[in-house]
Amino acid sequence: MQAGQQLIDDFGRRVSYVRISVTDRCDFRCVYCMSEEMTFLPRAQVLTLEEIAMVARAFTELGVEKIRLTGGEPLVRRGIEQLVDEIGAMPGLNDFTMTTNGASLRKHAKQLYASGLRRLNISLDSLDAERFKQLTRTGDLAKVIDGIHAAQEAGFKRIKLNAVILKGRNDDEVIDLVTFARQENLDISFIEEMPLGDVSDHSRAETFYSSDDVQALIESRYPLIPTTETTPGPSRYFKMADSDSRVGFISPHSHNFCDTCNRVRVTVEGRLLLCLGNEHSVDLRAVLRRHPGNMQALKEAIINALPLKPERHHFTTDGDVQVVRFMNMTGG
Numbered sequence: 001m002q003a004g005q006q007l008i009d010d011f012g013r014r015v016s017y018v019r020i021s022v023t024d025r026c027d028f029r030c031v032y033c034m035s036e037e038m039t040f041l042p043r044a045q046v047l048t049l050e051e052i053a054m055v056a057r058a059f060t061e062l063g064v065e066k067i068r069l070t071g072g073e074p075l076v077r078r079g080i081e082q083l084v085d086e087i088g089a090m091p092g093l094n095d096f097t098m099t100t101n102g103a104s105l106r107k108h109a110k111q112l113y114a115s116g117l118r119r120l121n122i123s124l125d126s127l128d129a130e131r132f133k134q135l136t137r138t139g140d141l142a143k144v145i146d147g148i149h150a151a152q153e154a155g156f157k158r159i160k161l162n163a164v165i166l167k168g169r170n171d172d173e174v175i176d177l178v179t180f181a182r183q184e185n186l187d188i189s190f191i192e193e194m195p196l197g198d199v200s201d202h203s204r205a206e207t208f209y210s211s212d213d214v215q216a217l218i219e220s221r222y223p224l225i226p227t228t229e230t231t232p233g234p235s236r237y238f239k240m241a242d243s244d245s246r247v248g249f250i251s252p253h254s255h256n257f258c259d260t261c262n263r264v265r266v267t268v269e270g271r272l273l274l275c276l277g278n279e280h281s282v283d284l285r286a287v288l289r290r291h292p293g294n295m296q297a298l299k300e301a302i303i304n305a306l307p308l309k310p311e312r313h314h315f316t317t318d319g320d321v322q323v324v325r326f327m328n329m330t331g332g
Helices: 050-062 080-086 105-114 129-136 141-154 172-182 209-220 284-290 295-308
Strands: 019-020 067-072 094-099 119-123 161-166 187-191 238-240 243-250 262-268 271-272 281-283
Touching: 050 080, 050 284, 050 295, 067 080, 080 094, 080 105, 105 141, 105 271, 119 238, 129 141, 161 172, 161 243, 172 209, 172 243, 209 243, 209 271, 271 284, 271 295, 281 284, 281 295, 284 295
Parallel strands: 019 067, 019 262, 067 094, 094 119, 119 161, 161 187, 187 243
Antiparallel strands: 238 243, 262 271, 271 281
């Protein structure tokens, strides 16, 4: 396969989107993402910024058009702005974005935009300061709201909020979150909790809240109009007649989206994950360090990994943990 050709898996799906985790660390400890007491990776096990940039270049040269930087929290990684600058200049990249908790955007937003980042997903699960602190264990809601405003001031368009809804924890805020998105001219996606990692804070079987339930709540106030709009990600989008804000649903349980999956993930350890809900992976870090600077060896490892991409995941809603790694290890 030469530069510019496409990555096609064994089920005919073209891989055009890679999510790259730049750190497993985070300044929050969200209850659905981590345990309260986390042990993070030693520095030697984490890809260097140069290795991450090389992975990104390999994927773009293999036809990937979208890269999302994730964490943990990507903005806690020292040197993140230089990495964004390097990736943002790569030819063939049509969509360059980041998922962040937003708490550090006041400091970073202008430089990120200047470096070529054009879209942001900002996690926001509550608009109540005390509840926000409970869900994130350490987060300051005011800093996140200020970070949203900083991103808008820096020039970011189509900022999207991501909200994980847990029954009995924040399901009573669904309408408030949509109202906030409308007021701020933001998009918002509601995400079903995924069974990654053995969380101690709550029972996933008891807190599971489906996208259909969320949609019914929203439509009690704001009628939703289905759209045919597609994005490189898994969201199903709806619009509202009186607002430019879009409402999306990411539904790995209730509306499985595996048949159109165009994504792979690279963890901060350099594991190429072929599916969010499976442990099928290839160790790209070993390739990078066994063949330093050898782009062809890296590309071949990526190409040879594609047969490991399964047809679908098999998440359940009974609280069973299908995958032992936490979301901060996976890349949000």
